[in-house]
Amino acid sequence: MKKIVLVNGIIGGLIVAVMMLISMAWLKNGHSNMEWGMVYGYASMIICFSFIFVAIKTYRDKxxxxxxxxxxAFMIGxxxxxxxxTFYV
Structure with a gap:
């Protein structure tokens, strides 16, 4: 369980960190489109939450x-x- 949690947590954290850096660079250049920001935010959440699903499914199956x-499953998530x-903060 530790390996599944660590791998998926680190991958999810790196994705969150990269998405945050991209959005910071985008806003720094003066592009503050709210519709784009909403789509970008929801897309990043869906991508990161999918790693929780994958980890629980992997633990269940293997x-x-x-x-x-x-x-x-709750504890894994x-x-x-x-x-x-921790990557986001």
Whole structure:
């Protein structure tokens, strides 16, 4: 479980950091289109949240014989979110 959480958390965190840097550079150049910002924000959230889904599915299929409890899936998602959020902050 640790490897799945670390790999997906780091990938998600790097994506969040890169997306943040791109948006900062975009705003610094004076491009403050709100519609683009909304689409960009939702797209980055969907991309990062997909790593939580992939990690839980990988854990369920490879390590837990096709079943996973809600508590275990919640903890995997929470750990990935904590790792990814450290890249954002």
């Amino acid at each position: 390590y837990n014989n096709g079943t996973v409890s809600f508590g275990k 929470l750990y990935i979110t904590l790792i990814a959020s």
